[in-house]
Structures are given as structure tokens and as C-alpha cells.
Amino acid sequence: MRQLIKTLFSTLLLVGLTSPLFSQDNMELVGQCAASAGNVTYLKDFPVKLDAGTPGGKPPSAKFSLLLSKNTNYRFTICSAPDSEGEAMLQLFEMNNLIGSTYNSTTGKDYPSFDFKCQVTGVYHIFISFKDGKAGDAVGILSFIERL
Amino acid sequence: MIKKCFYILLTVCMLNACGSCGNRGSSSDLEVPDTLMYSDAIIPDDEISGFIDNMSSPVEMAALIKSLDVKFSNKYLASTDNVEDFSTEYQQALNLGIYGLDLGYLNMYNKTNAVLDYISAIKTLADGINVGQFFDFATLRRLSQNDQNLDSLMYISVHSFNQMDRYLRKNKRSNLSVLMITGVWIEGNYLVTQVYKEVPHPELKEKIGEQKIVLDKLMLFLEVFKNDKQLQAIANDLKPLKEQYKDITITIQKGEPQAIEKDGTLVFIQNDVSIVNITDEQVKSIIAKTEEVRNKLISK
Numbered sequence: 533m534r535q536l537i538k539t540l541f542s543t544l545l546l547v548g549l550t551s552p553l554f555s556q557d558n559m560e561l562v563g564q565c566a567a568s569a570g571n572v573t574y575l576k577d578f579p580v581k582l583d584a585g586t587p588g589g590k591p592p593s594a595k596f597s598l599l600l601s602k603n604t605n606y607r608f609t610i611c612s613a614p615d616s617e618g619e620a621m622l623q624l625f626e627m628n629n630l631i632g633s634t635y636n637s638t639t640g641k642d643y644p645s646f647d648f649k650c651q652v653t654g655v656y657h658i659f660i661s662f663k664d665g666k667a668g669d670a671v672g673i674l675s676f677i678e679r680l
Numbered sequence: 681m682i683k684k685c686f687y688i689l690l691t692v693c694m695l696n697a698c699g700s701c702g703n704r705g706s707s708s709d710l711e712v713p714d715t716l717m718y719s720d721a722i723i724p725d726d727e728i729s730g731f732i733d734n735m736s737s738p739v740e741m742a743a744l745i746k747s748l749d750v751k752f753s754n755k756y757l758a759s760t761d762n763v764e765d766f767s768t769e770y771q772q773a774l775n776l777g778i779y780g781l782d783l784g785y786l787n788m789y790n791k792t793n794a795v796l797d798y799i800s801a802i803k804t805l806a807d808g809i810n811v812g813q814f815f816d817f818a819t820l821r822r823l824s825q826n827d828q829n830l831d832s833l834m835y836i837s838v839h840s841f842n843q844m845d846r847y848l849r850k851n852k853r854s855n856l857s858v859l860m861i862t863g864v865w866i867e868g869n870y871l872v873t874q875v876y877k878e879v880p881h882p883e884l885k886e887k888i889g890e891q892k893i894v895l896d897k898l899m900l901f902l903e904v905f906k907n908d909k910q911l912q913a914i915a916n917d918l919k920p921l922k923e924q925y926k927d928i929t930i931t932i933q934k935g936e937p938q939a940i941e942k943d944g945t946l947v948f949i950q951n952d953v954s955i956v957n958i959t960d961e962q963v964k965s966i967i968a969k970t971e972e973v974r975n976k977l978i979s980k
Binding site: 562563566573574575576577578596597598599600601602603604624626631632634636643645646647648649650651652653654655674676678679 | 731732733734735736737739740743744747831834835838839842883886890893894897930932935937939945946947948949950951952953954
């Protein structure tokens with residue numbers, strides 16, 4: 533009997549991990565966030581779930597690399613999950629240079645999205661983190677607006 | 681106690697299985713993919729962590745062509761007639777990417793009447809590599825019957841591909857993910873080069889030259905799987921094409937970026953200027969080689 537329960541646990545784990553239901557909440561957040569981006573065409577989503585950072589340490593962040601094309605206007609949107617402890621922000625980098633962000637550290641103002649008018653085809657990086665190094669759950673969306 | 685525990689577990693298992701049976705092939709769900717049976721095809725996570733998203737976007741490639749007022753033509757599309765002949769996981773993943781690009785092109789031009797063939801072909805191939813559960817065929821078929829549903833059709837198509845790609849990567853089947861990306865890229869390059877033959881617009885010429893950047897990255901990904909003979913065969917097919925790009929140069933003049941707030945939206949403007957140096961002869965060679973490689977890949 534114990535062996536049977538062991539087998540069932542293994543099966544449950546396997547079925548659970550491979551089931552689409554495993555990421556149902558995430559899919560809902562992606563759909564809502566993509567819709568909130570406005571009249572644009574969804575291209576990619578970047579789901580992020582991070583633990584809280586250590587006191588005095590660097591806030592944890594998730595990095596994604598993506599290829600962007602010249603003469604294209606993109607929109608980056610960030611949405612924190614309703615039950616997320618921390619508020620997410622998305623930053624765009626070219627090499628080591630910050631070239632876009634949903635958070636303006638000078639004014640302290642947050643934006644749900646920003647547009648990026650790309651003039652150089654190449655690899656860019658986005659970092660998603662939570663303010664004050666809090667734990668959180670969020671999704672970033674890359675959308676296509678138009679050719680420039 | 682043990683008996684009670686057994687029944688609870690059994691119920692949870694059955695509920696979970698039923699919850700996912702609506703859009704999954706019930707008999708194939710727990711099949712072990714071919715790729716997991718070959719140890720040298722499994723790549724450690726740290727080796728694939730340098731993946732680049734949006735390497736080749738069907739939406740962006742089709743949008744470029746449409747923005748130049750180029751008329752739609754189905755002669756650029758890969759035929760779906762032989763989809764059942766793609767019997768290996770490698771062929772299925774590669775052609776999944778090829779049809780994915782074609783679907784983006786059809787959607788961009790709102791050719792909903794032809795979409796059904798492509799979503800059916802994609803579903804067949806996706807089931808073949810056990811990712812069909814992420815391709816919402818029923819909804820896509822319903823949406824394709826009305827040309828007012830373009831936004832939803834685009835969203836579900838692109839999102840389905842992203843989910844399939846992510847699932848493959850997470851489940852140590854990154855070789856198939858790389859093949860999908862390769863398929864999208866080669867078909868995108870085929871589309872833009874074929875269009876350029878008839879509409880030699882400078883923006884298309886530049887786009888063709890810029891593919892040097894993407895192909896370089898793609899070749900690096902393929903090289904990661906150096907023990908995978910079938911991926912290396914595809915890398916070898918692409919090498920002569922890469923050779924055609926070797927003398928193309930791209931120079932960048934740095935400019936001062938701008939940040940403005942317009943109608944409540946934050947806009948960042950990159951003021952760099954990139955110049956692609958590519959001759960007509962080089963374009964001609966790339967067009968010919970792309971056609972050769974693409975036609976070989978879809979006929980395998």
C-alpha cells in the first residue's frame with residue numbers, strides 16, 4: 533500500500549507539473565496585462581516571481597535578453613499580480629546603459645508602460661525587479677506598436 | 681488512514697487529469713519525448729540561459745512588408761499539403777516555426793480564409809512534439825471564421841507559440857525550441873528576400889543585411905548542441921548562407937537619447953544611426969542561398 537501511495541504521489545507531481553493548469557493564474561495575468569497595453573500587437577511576455585532580497589543587499593531581479601529591430605516602435609508594459617507583495621518595475625538596457633524604465637527615480641513616478649523607438653537592430657536586455665527588494669509576482673509584456 | 685490518503689490522492693489525480701483533458705491528446709501526454717532518450721541531446725540549464733527572445737518575429741517581419749504597401753501573395757507560403765510527412769521531432773519542430781511565420785504573414789494581411797489550413801498544420805506538428813496542449817486550436821478555428829477577430833487571432837497565435845517555446849526550454853527540450861526559432865527565421869528571411877526580388881525597396885535591402893546579426897546568434901545556439909547530429913546537419917545547411925553575410929558590415933553612429941512624456945505615455949527615443957553596408961551582388965547571393973536552404977528544409 534505504501535508503495536502504491538508513493539507511485540501516486542509521483543504521478544500527481546508529474547501530472548501537476550506538466551498540466552497547463554499549473555500556470556493558469558499566470559496566463560490570466562499575461563492576458564490582462566497584454567490587453568492593458570492598449571491598441572498594440574503582443575509579441576512576448578516575461579513572467580517573474582522573485583523572493584525578497586536580503587537587508588542591505590541588491591534587490592533581486594530577473595533578466596531577459598531580446599532582439600529589437602531598427603525603425604520600430606515598441607511598448608514595454610509591466611503588471612504586478614494582484615496578490616504581489618512588491619510593486620514591479622521594468623528597465624531596458626542596451627549593453628550597460630539604461631535606456632528606458634517604468635520607474636522614474638528622480639520624480640518617484642511609476643508608469644504602467646513606456647514606448648521605445650528603436651533605431652538599432654540588436655540584442656537588448658530587460659530587468660524586472662520589485663521596489664525595495666520585496667518579494668513579488670509580475671509579468672512584463674513586449675508589444676509592437678508600428679514601423680517608424 | 682492509509683486507505684483514506686489513497687482515495688484523496690486518487691481523486692486529486694483524476695481531477696487534475698480531467699482538468700487538462702479538454703485540449704490535450706490523452707494517450708500521448710505521458711509519452712517520453714524522443715529527445716529525452718538521447719543523453720547527448722540534453723543541455724544543462726546554464727548552457728541555454730543565454731537565450732534571446734524575439735529572435736525572429738513573424739509579426740514584425742510581416743508588418744515591415746505590409747508597411748511598404750506590398751500586396752499579399754500566397755506564393756511565398758510553405759505548402760501545408762505534406763504536413764503528415766514530417767515524421768521526426770526535428771522536422772516537426774522546424775516546420776512548426778516555418779508555418780508559424782506564414783501564419784503571422786496571413787494574419788497581418790487578414791487572410792482568415794487561408795488561416796485554417798495553417799492552424800491545422802501547426803496543431804498536427806505541435807501534437808507531434810507533445811506541445812499541442814498549448815495551441816488553442818478550437819478557439820483559433822472559431823476566430824478564423826470571422827475577419828473581425830484579427831486582434832484575438834494574433835494574440836492567441838503568438839501567445840501559443842510563446843508557451844510552446846517556453847515549455848520546450850523548461851523541459852530540457854531546448855534543441856526543439858532552437859529548431860522552431862530556426863524555422864521562423866529561415867521562413868522570415870525567405871519571405872523578405874522573395875518580396876525584395878519583386879519590390880527592391882531600400883528598407884527590405886537593409887533588413888536583409890541586418891539578418892547577419894540574427895544568423896550569428898542563431899548559429900551560436902545551434903553550436904551549443906554540438907553532440908546532436910540532426911541539429912548539426914541543419915547548422916551545416918546554414919553555414920553557406922552565413923558565408924554570404926561575412927562581408928556585410930553594420931556601423932553605428934551614437935546619438936543622444938531622448939525621454940519625453942506624450943499624452944501621459946513615457947517615450948524613449950534612441951537617436952543612434954545604424955548603417956548597413958550591403959551591395960546588390962551580396963543581396964543577390966543571399967536571396968539565392970536563402971531560397972536553396974529554405975526549400976531543402978521544407979522538403980526533408
